[in-house]
Amino acid sequence: xxxxxxxxxxxxxxxxxxxxxxxxxxxxxxxxxxxxxxxxxxxxxxxxxxxxxxxxxxxxxxxxxxxxxxxxxxxxxxxxxxxxxxxxxxxxxxxxxxxxxxxxxxxxxxxxxxxxxxxxxxxxxxxxxxxxxxxxxxxxxxxxxxxxxxxxxxxxxxxxxxxxxxxxxxxxxxxxxxxxxxxxxxxxxxxxxxxxxxxxxxxxxxxxxxxxxxxxxxxxxxxxxxxxxxxxxxxxxxxxxxxxxxxxxxxxxxxxxxxxxxxxxxxxxxxxxxxxxxxxxxxxxxxxxxxxxxxxxxxxxxxxxxxxxxxxxxxxxxxxxxxxxxxxxxxxxxxxxxxxxxxxxxxxxxxxxxxxxxxxxxxxxxxxxxxxxxxxxxxxxxxx
Ligand code: FES
Ligand SMILES: [Fe+2]
Numbered sequence: 001x002x003x004x005x006x007x008x009x010x011x012x013x014x015x016x017x018x019x020x021x022x023x024x025x026x027x028x029x030x031x032x033x034x035x036x037x038x039x040x041x042x043x044x045x046x047x048x049x050x051x052x053x054x055x056x057x058x059x060x061x062x063x064x065x066x067x068x069x070x071x072x073x074x075x076x077x078x079x080x081x082x083x084x085x086x087x088x089x090x091x092x093x094x095x096x097x098x099x100x101x102x103x104x105x106x107x108x109x110x111x112x113x114x115x116x117x118x119x120x121x122x123x124x125x126x127x128x129x130x131x132x133x134x135x136x137x138x139x140x141x142x143x144x145x146x147x148x149x150x151x152x153x154x155x156x157x158x159x160x161x162x163x164x165x166x167x168x169x170x171x172x173x174x175x176x177x178x179x180x181x182x183x184x185x186x187x188x189x190x191x192x193x194x195x196x197x198x199x200x201x202x203x204x205x206x207x208x209x210x211x212x213x214x215x216x217x218x219x220x221x222x223x224x225x226x227x228x229x230x231x232x233x234x235x236x237x238x239x240x241x242x243x244x245x246x247x248x249x250x251x252x253x254x255x256x257x258x259x260x261x262x263x264x265x266x267x268x269x270x271x272x273x274x275x276x277x278x279x280x281x282x283x284x285x286x287x288x289x290x291x292x293x294x295x296x297x298x299x300x301x302x303x304x305x306x307x308x309x310x311x312x313x314x315x316x317x318x319x320x321x322x323x324x325x326x327x328x329x330x331x332x333x334x335x336x337x338x339x340x341x342x343x344x345x346x347x348x349x350x351x352x353x354x355x356x357x358x359x360x361x362x363x364x365x366x367x368x369x370x371x372x373x374x375x376x377x378x379x380x381x382x383x384x
Contacts, residue, residue, distance in 0.1 A: 017350035035375030238272030
């Protein structure tokens with residue numbers, strides 16, 4: 001189903017949101033996935049998922065079998081989790097690779113850097129080589145990946161411009177935070193499964209308009225008027241607050257700050273979406289990353305990870321902070337699921353934006369629409 005996207009990229013005063021098909025129609029979502037999730041740098045996981053050398057974790061991204069691994073020299077890589085012999089899945093459970101990645105079918109072995117190293121009996125019993133099997137050309141298929149703020153981004157199509165180039169402005173905006181940050185560990189991550197298209201989670205994250213009604217707790221100290229919109233058309237969007245209240249443990253104890261931050265961050269914090277599917281928070285004393293895993297057109301898993309400026313922050317405070325964020329993110333579930341259900345109403349035309357309040361959402365929609373339009377154009381040219 002081809003959808004008309006010209007109204008989506010119009011100026012916000014006249015624009016409509018993305019048509020319903022982008023939230024409920026499999027074929028439209030399939031096209032959109034290729035244009036948006038495959039062709040850009042999408043968030044897949046975090047590097048902290050594979051903390052030690054040799055750690056390997058199988059993942060699926062839109063049905064694609066992938067393997068996240070930390071190689072023997074500490075580099076994080078993403079491979080297709082598929083043996084080059086007969087296509088067997090190589091790793092089925094998260095585990096540590098001791099030595100080589102051994103295919104469970106006929107025991108071809110790959111190094112943690114993807115090189116095919118042994119092919120037992122490939123030339124007949126007792127013959128471990130064959131002239132037709134050129135190991136140098138049969139390594140694992142590597143997916144281009146890039147790590148920023150611990151998030152592992154992948155470019156499935158393999159032809160996107162470098163991550164640092166595409167996101168140069170955002171990287172510069174948060175350059176002060178370009179310093180070590182430490183995952184809080186098992187108690188500092190959680191998942192939320194939501195019955196919604198991943199874009200609705202992005203849209204809701206980008207805006208502060210809903211604060212008074214959906215987050216009355218947050219709104220009690222960081223009010224609507226304390227927030228500002230962040231709109232960088234074609235690049236990124238989100239929101240900031242001028243009244244960031246630090247988490248306090250017993251006796252008013254606080255988490256240590258990141259080092260050398262400017263005054264802006266004393267009371268300020270920013271929450272930005274790295275298009276298309278990564279939600280980041282930057283604050284003086286801790287950070288978070290939410291990787292949205294789009295499982296289908298109407299199902300998303302949110303993977304939430306919290307980070308600190310130093311390793312091993314106070315256990316009780318860390319636990320409580322995780323619980324506090326979980327409560328906030330859970331408050332958003334009924335709206336992202338409710339908007340998904342609303343999208344089945346055929347009379348809805350994508351909706352009208354508040355020019356004052358919905359800039360970041362419109363910015364995201366226009367970005368998605370432009371990616372799809374570019375994709376359609378390049379494919380219709382290719383088809384001619
Ligand atoms: S399929 Fe992997 S070794 Fe045969
Ligand atoms: Fe929210």
